[in-house]
Each structure stands twice: as C-alpha cells, then as structure tokens.
Amino acid sequence: DAGVTQSPTHLIKTRGQQVTLRCSPISGHKSVSWYQQVLGQGPQFIFQYYEKEERGRGNFPDRFSARQFPNYSSELNVNALLLGDSALYLCASSLKGSGTNEKLFFGSGTQLSVL
Amino acid sequence: GQNIDQPTEMTATEGAIVQINCTYQTSGFNGLFWYQQHAGEAPTFLSYNVLDGLEEKGRFSSFLSRSKGYSYLLLKELQMKDSASYLCAVGPDSWGKLQFGAGTQVVVTP
Numbered sequence: 001d002a003g004v005t006q007s008p009t010h011l012i013k014t015r016g017q018q019v020t021l022r023c024s025p026i027s028g029h030k031s032v033s034w035y036q037q038v039l040g041q042g043p044q045f046i047f048q049y050y051e052k053e054e055r056g057r058g059n060f061p062d063r064f065s066a067r068q069f070p071n072y073s074s075e076l077n078v079n080a081l082l083l084g085d086s087a088l089y090l091c092a093s094s095l096k097g098s099g100t101n102e103k104l105f106f107g108s109g110t111q112l113s114v115l
Numbered sequence: 116g117q118n119i120d121q122p123t124e125m126t127a128t129e130g131a132i133v134q135i136n137c138t139y140q141t142s143g144f145n146g147l148f149w150y151q152q153h154a155g156e157a158p159t160f161l162s163y164n165v166l167d168g169l170e171e172k173g174r175f176s177s178f179l180s181r182s183k184g185y186s187y188l189l190l191k192e193l194q195m196k197d198s199a200s201y202l203c204a205v206g207p208d209s210w211g212k213l214q215f216g217a218g219t220q221v222v223v224t225p
Contacts (some may be wrong), residue, residue: 033211042119042202042218043158048211056210090157097211099145101165104213106150106157 002027004093004107012113013081021076021110023091031055031097032074033104034066035090043090049074050097078112086114119216121203126222127193135188135219137203148213149177149188150202158202162188190221198223 005024013019025032031050035043045058049068068074078085088111092104118140127133139147146165150158164170164179164186176189190197200218207213 031211033207033213035213040217042204042215043213045212045214048207050211056208056212058212088155088157092213094207098207098209101163102145102207103160103163104148104207105160109157111155 006107010111018079024073025093029093031094033092034076037088081114121216121219124220133190137186147186148204152200
C-alpha cells in the first residue's frame with residue numbers, strides 16, 4: 001500500500017509569491033494534518049482536516065489556508081510568501097485525526113525555500 | 116496548553132544503549148509518540164504509548180508514566196544509522212493537534 005504522498009518535493013519561490021502544496025493520505029485515512037518544521041525545531045501544527053471540514057488550526061496567519069477534497073487529498077496554500085516561510089512542510093495522515101489510538105503517519109515533506 | 120521537554124543532544128558509541136527522556140505538561144492526554152527523523156527527511160513513526168508501562172519493539176523500547184508526565188525512548192545495540200533526531204510528541208487533541216518537542220539529536224560514534 002502507498003504511504004502518504006506529497007508533491008512537490010522541493011520548491012523555490014520569491015517573496016510575495018503564492019504556493020500550493022499537495023498531499024494524498026494513506027488509503028482509508030480520512031484525516032489530513034499539515035505541519036511546518038523549521039530547521040532545528042519540532043514540527044508545528046498548521047491545520048487538520050477531517051471529512052473535508054477544518055477541525056483545528058494552529059497559530060498561523062490567514063496567509064495560510066487549506067482544503068480537503070472528496071477523495072481526502074488535501075492542498076495547503078500560502079499567499080504573500082515571506083522569507084520566514086522557508087521550511088519543511090509535512091503532511092500527516094490518520095484514520096480520524098483525534099482521540100486515543102490515533103496514529104499519525106507523515107509524508108516525505110515539501111522543502112520550501114523563499115528567496 | 117502543552118509543554119514538552121527533551122534534551123537537545125546525546126552522544127553514544129556504536130553498540131551501546133542510549134535513553135532519551137521526555138517530560139510533558141498537558142491539559143489532556145491521548146497518547147505519546149516517538150518519531151525518528153534523519154536530516155532533511157520526514158519523521159518516521161517509532162512507537163506509541165497510551166497506557167503506563169513499557170512497549171518493546173526490536174532494538175527500540177518506549178516507556179510511559181502518565182502520573183509523572185514522563186516518557187523515555189531506549190535505543191539498544193546502537194548502529195551508525197541510528198544517528199538522527201528523535202521527536203517526542205503528545206496528542207492528538209480534539210483539534211487534531213500533535214504537540215512536538217524540539218527533538219533530541221543522537222550522534223552515534225564508532
């Protein structure tokens with residue numbers, strides 16, 4: 001079975017541009033979460049979507065948005081890019097996304113560099 | 116809120132044992148995860164504890180004490196490929212959030 005897939009693997013953008021990152025969860029998983037990981041730190045929660053609805057949002061500005069499609073894949077959009085948005089963006093897949101015995105599995109990530 | 120603490124770095128020699136401690140403070144608890152992350156790669160799932168006690172999986176074991184807000188990851192028979200960052204995480208909460216520590220960089224030397 002395929003794991004969590006993310007695209008693209010690497011991306012270079014300039015300040016002010018917009019970017020769209022994509023994620024496909026593990027088959028049968030209905031929840032997708034997005035995390036931002038800056039070098040030397042642990043991943044920081046951005047969003048979680050379950051059954052196409054936003055369940056939770058972390059402490060990120062409105063420039064960050066996401067959506068989940070009927071097939072449970074998801075997109076993360078970031079507008080008006082800043083240098084500080086340079087990071088590894090991780091997508092995590094799980095069955096329901098919350099509660100006990102709910103394990104999250106991560107994709108390989110998208111490395112975004114903003115110049 | 117949640118606060119998760121783990122040491123920044125640990126060094127050990129090949130074949131040895133290393134124990135990585137994690138302490139947490141949380142308003143709710145749905146489980147504790149350990150992930151391994153090699154430089155430039157995504158975290159890979161190592162273990163999950165929701166009940167007190169020790170979970171053993173090959174060379175890796177994880178322990179949890181909910182009353183003490185404490186967990187450790189034990190790596191036995193260290194190999195060079197075990198050099199990586201090890202992330203402790205608590206959750207997911209009702210919003211779906213996993214709260215991560217900053218990670219412990221383990222360096223295995225010959």
